[in-house]
Amino acid sequence: MSCALNVSAATIHTLTQGYFIFSDTDTPPASDRFREPVQLPDNWTISHPNRGGMGWYHFTLMLHQQPLGLWAVYLPRLSVNAEVYLNDTLIGSGGNIHNPEIFNTLRPLLFHFPAQLLHQGNNRIDVRILGYANENSGLNTLKLGPDKDLDPPYREQFFREVQAPMISFGLLILLSAWLFLIWWRHRQEKQYLMFALCGFFSLFYTSAFMVRDHSPLSHPLWMWIIYCSASWYVYSVALLIHRFVNVSRPRFETWLFIYTATGTLLVAATPAAYHFSILGIMDLGMAAVSIYVIYLIYRYRQTCLRSEWILLFCALSFSAATGYHDVFINLAFPEKEIGSYYFYWGSTVVGIAIALLLLLRFDRSLSLAESMNRELYSLVDKKSLELNRSFQERQELETRHAVLSERERIMRELHDGLGGYLVSALVQAERAPSPMPLMQQTLRAALNDLRIMIDSLDSDPSDIVMQLGPLRERLESCMEANGTILHWSITDQPKLPHANSTSALHMSRIIQEIFTNIAKHSSARNAYFTVDNHRIEIRDDGRGFDVSTAKPGRGLPNLRQRADQIGIRLDITSSTKGTQIFLSW
Amino acid sequence: MSPPPLHRNTVLIVEDEPATRERLVEAVNAHVLLHVAGATGSLHEGMALYESLQPRVMLVDLGLPDGSGLDLIRHVRNRQTPTESLVLTIFGDEQHVVAALKAGARGYLLKDSSYATIADHLLMLIDGGSPINPKVARFLLGQFSTWEKESQTAPDPTILTAREKEILTLITKGYKRHEIANLLNISNNTVGTHIRRIYEKLSVHSNIEATQEAAQRGLLN
Incomplete structure (x- = not known):
C-alpha cells in the first residue's frame, strides 16, 4: 500500500505524510506491508511508547518531470540513527546501524545523490531508523531537493549543532588540562583539580553527542556514561564552588558522593526498563544541588570580586536552565517534535566561565607576585640608596675628621711653637727695663691675628655667630686699651652666603680692621656692635671722618676689596658725631 | 716664700x-x-x-x-x-x-x-664662677647634645638643663657674664654657678666615659 504525495512546484520537497512499520529486514519492506500512516514529526515516545528497535518510514514523491543535477536528502533531526533508500537504492547512512553506535540526535544528516536516481512519476523513499524505547527516538522532517538548495541550511545547522560545540568542547579540554597541570604543580590549590574533574565529566557527557563511528562502547553503556557523567558533573561543580567561595562542608560532600555513586551503580545494575526512573530521581537531586550551588554563589558573593560572582551566577543559572530543559521538557514531558538538547552547552559555558575566573585569579596572583617583586626591588633600591648616602656621609665625616685633625696638628704646632714664642716675646717686651710699647702692640696684634686665623678654621664657616662670638674677646682687648666701651648685641643668627674658611677669615678681618680704625682714629667713648637680620652694624660716637677724602692709611679700599670678594655690601656714613658702618648680605 | x-x-x-x-x-x-x-x-x-x-x-x-x-x-x-x-x-x-x-x-x-x-x-x-669662652661653650653644647641623645635614663642629672643650655648659647654669641645676668634677670654669681655646674657635668661624664672605656679595654684584654 502506498500513498502518493501531492508535490508542489517548490524546489524543496518536504515530506510529512507517510507510513511506518517496525521491521528488522535489511532492505525496505514491500509497500503493502506499510499499513500504519504516520505524520512527521514523529516521536516514538509519544506514538509508540515503550517500543524500540528498527523502524521503517515509507514516503512517495511524485515528480512531474525528470530532475537534473545533484540532489540531496536532508534529515534535520532524528534519533538514533538512519539509512535512506531512494527507489530501493541506499543513498546514505548516519553510521553503522546494525551494531548501534551513537546518537545522531543532535546531528543533521544530508545525503547527496545524482538526480538520475529519481524519475518522472512516483518515486519511493524509505528511511530506516534505529531507535530506543522512551528516548525520544523518531524522525522530525524529511526534505528532498537540489543539493544547492539544501546544502546551505544543512551547513548552518551542522555548524550550530556540531562544529560550534566541538570547538567549545576542545577549548574546555584544553582549559581542563591546563588547570589540571596547575593543580599538579600546586597541590594545595584544590579548586584547580575540581575544575579538571568538571571538565572530565562534561567531556564524557558532551563527547557522547559527537562520537559518530567506531565507538568502543555499546549504546546502553554510552547512555549510562552520559546520564551518570551529567550527575558527576553537577557533583564536581558543587565541590568546586565550595572551594571557590571558601566554604567547608565535608558532610554535605560525603552525602552527595554517596547519592551520586548509588545512582550510578543502580543504573549499571538494573535492567534498562528501570533506568529512566532511577535517572529521574537522580536528576531531581541534581536539580536541587544546582539550586544550592547558585544560592551559594549569591550567599558568599563577598568572598569573590563583583565581576566573579556575577559571571559565575549567570553561567550556573544558564547551565541549570539547560539541565532542567533537557530533563523535564525532553524526557518528562516530551513533545511530538523531537526536541533539542542544551545541557552540553550549559556545562560548556560553566566550564569556560570557571576556567576564565580561575585563570584570572591565577593572573592576579602572578600580578601580586610581580608587584611584591617590584616592591622588593624598590626596597632594595631604597636600601642601596641609603647605603650610598651613609657611605657618602661617612666619607664626608672622614674628610672632616681629616681636616679637623690637620687643624689640631697646626694648632698644636702654633701653640707649642709660634704662639709660645709670641707670648714669651710679649712678656719680655713688657718686662724689659725700658718697656717697648710699640713692640708690645705689634706682638699683641700678631697674637690676635693668629687667634682670628685659628677661629676661621672653624668647621662651619657659614655660622657667622660662631665667628663673631670668639671675635669679641679680641676686639675687647683692643678697645679696652683706648678706654672705649664695647656694646655687644646679637639678636639674630644669620648665615653667610657661600661661606668657606676664607670668607669667614675675611669677615673677621673686616670687622677687626673697622675696630682697629675706631681704636686708632675715632677717640670714641662707646662702640656698638649689632647683628640683626643679615646685617652687621658697627657704630661709634667718635669724631668721624670725611668718607670721600679718607686717607689710604685708614684701609678703606682694603675693606671694600675684602667685602667685594665675599659678596658683602659695605656702607659707611660718618659725621662729627660718629661713624656708622653696615655690612649686609 | x-x-x-x-x-x-x-x-x-x-x-x-x-x-x-x-x-x-x-x-x-x-x-x-x-x-x-x-x-x-x-x-x-x-x-x-x-x-x-x-x-x-x-x-x-x-x-x-x-x-x-x-x-x-x-x-x-x-x-x-x-x-x-x-x-x-x-x-x-x-x-x-x-x-x-x-x-x-x-x-x-x-x-x-x-x-x-x-x-x-x-x-x-x-667666687664660685668659671671662666669660659664662646668656642668652649659651643663645644659643650654639641657634646652635651650628643650625650643627651645617647642618654638611657630620664631625668639624667648629667645632661644640661634648659637654663644651662640658654646660658651656653648666649656665651657662644659673645655675651659676657654680666650681660647674660642682665638678659636672664639673674645675678652674676648665678651665671657663674651654672657654668661651674656645666663643667662638673662635663668632668663627671668624661670620667664615666673613661671608666667605661677602661672597663671595655679590660674585658677585651
Whole structure:
C-alpha cells in the first residue's frame, strides 16, 4: 500500500505524510506491508511508547518531470540513527546501524545523490531508523531537493549543532588540562583539580553527542556514561564552588558522593526498563544541588570580586536552565517534535566561565607576585640608596675628621711653637727695663691675628655667630686699651652666603680692621656692635671722618676689596658725631 | 716664700716658660686678695708643691717638659680637695681647654692676659664662677647634645638643663657674664654657678666615659 504525495512546484520537497512499520529486514519492506500512516514529526515516545528497535518510514514523491543535477536528502533531526533508500537504492547512512553506535540526535544528516536516481512519476523513499524505547527516538522532517538548495541550511545547522560545540568542547579540554597541570604543580590549590574533574565529566557527557563511528562502547553503556557523567558533573561543580567561595562542608560532600555513586551503580545494575526512573530521581537531586550551588554563589558573593560572582551566577543559572530543559521538557514531558538538547552547552559555558575566573585569579596572583617583586626591588633600591648616602656621609665625616685633625696638628704646632714664642716675646717686651710699647702692640696684634686665623678654621664657616662670638674677646682687648666701651648685641643668627674658611677669615678681618680704625682714629667713648637680620652694624660716637677724602692709611679700599670678594655690601656714613658702618648680605 | 696672710687666697703656678711664669707671679701678687704660694716649671715639682701647699687655686700649663699638665689637673680632681685649677693657654682654643675641663679644670686663662684679667679670672673662680669662652661653650653644647641623645635614663642629672643650655648659647654669641645676668634677670654669681655646674657635668661624664672605656679595654684584654 502506498500513498502518493501531492508535490508542489517548490524546489524543496518536504515530506510529512507517510507510513511506518517496525521491521528488522535489511532492505525496505514491500509497500503493502506499510499499513500504519504516520505524520512527521514523529516521536516514538509519544506514538509508540515503550517500543524500540528498527523502524521503517515509507514516503512517495511524485515528480512531474525528470530532475537534473545533484540532489540531496536532508534529515534535520532524528534519533538514533538512519539509512535512506531512494527507489530501493541506499543513498546514505548516519553510521553503522546494525551494531548501534551513537546518537545522531543532535546531528543533521544530508545525503547527496545524482538526480538520475529519481524519475518522472512516483518515486519511493524509505528511511530506516534505529531507535530506543522512551528516548525520544523518531524522525522530525524529511526534505528532498537540489543539493544547492539544501546544502546551505544543512551547513548552518551542522555548524550550530556540531562544529560550534566541538570547538567549545576542545577549548574546555584544553582549559581542563591546563588547570589540571596547575593543580599538579600546586597541590594545595584544590579548586584547580575540581575544575579538571568538571571538565572530565562534561567531556564524557558532551563527547557522547559527537562520537559518530567506531565507538568502543555499546549504546546502553554510552547512555549510562552520559546520564551518570551529567550527575558527576553537577557533583564536581558543587565541590568546586565550595572551594571557590571558601566554604567547608565535608558532610554535605560525603552525602552527595554517596547519592551520586548509588545512582550510578543502580543504573549499571538494573535492567534498562528501570533506568529512566532511577535517572529521574537522580536528576531531581541534581536539580536541587544546582539550586544550592547558585544560592551559594549569591550567599558568599563577598568572598569573590563583583565581576566573579556575577559571571559565575549567570553561567550556573544558564547551565541549570539547560539541565532542567533537557530533563523535564525532553524526557518528562516530551513533545511530538523531537526536541533539542542544551545541557552540553550549559556545562560548556560553566566550564569556560570557571576556567576564565580561575585563570584570572591565577593572573592576579602572578600580578601580586610581580608587584611584591617590584616592591622588593624598590626596597632594595631604597636600601642601596641609603647605603650610598651613609657611605657618602661617612666619607664626608672622614674628610672632616681629616681636616679637623690637620687643624689640631697646626694648632698644636702654633701653640707649642709660634704662639709660645709670641707670648714669651710679649712678656719680655713688657718686662724689659725700658718697656717697648710699640713692640708690645705689634706682638699683641700678631697674637690676635693668629687667634682670628685659628677661629676661621672653624668647621662651619657659614655660622657667622660662631665667628663673631670668639671675635669679641679680641676686639675687647683692643678697645679696652683706648678706654672705649664695647656694646655687644646679637639678636639674630644669620648665615653667610657661600661661606668657606676664607670668607669667614675675611669677615673677621673686616670687622677687626673697622675696630682697629675706631681704636686708632675715632677717640670714641662707646662702640656698638649689632647683628640683626643679615646685617652687621658697627657704630661709634667718635669724631668721624670725611668718607670721600679718607686717607689710604685708614684701609678703606682694603675693606671694600675684602667685602667685594665675599659678596658683602659695605656702607659707611660718618659725621662729627660718629661713624656708622653696615655690612649686609 | 713668706707665709701668706690669712685673708689672701693661695695660688700655685705651673708654667715652664720662665718669663711668662714670672709675669704671672707678678700679676697674681699684684692683687690684694691673691698670693702666689708657689711657682714651678715642671710637672713633678708641681705635684709635690700641690701636696705640700694645698693651694686654693692652681694655674697649670699643659705642655710641661716632664709631662702633661692634664695629669696634675686630674690628680687634683681625684684628691677632692678644695683646690681648683685653671688651665693656661695661648689661644683659648677648645682643643686645649676642653681636654683640661674634662680632666677637672674649672676654666682657662690666656697667658698674655692683662694683670687685671688674670686677677678677675682667679677671683671669679674663687667666687664660685668659671671662666669660659664662646668656642668652649659651643663645644659643650654639641657634646652635651650628643650625650643627651645617647642618654638611657630620664631625668639624667648629667645632661644640661634648659637654663644651662640658654646660658651656653648666649656665651657662644659673645655675651659676657654680666650681660647674660642682665638678659636672664639673674645675678652674676648665678651665671657663674651654672657654668661651674656645666663643667662638673662635663668632668663627671668624661670620667664615666673613661671608666667605661677602661672597663671595655679590660674585658677585651
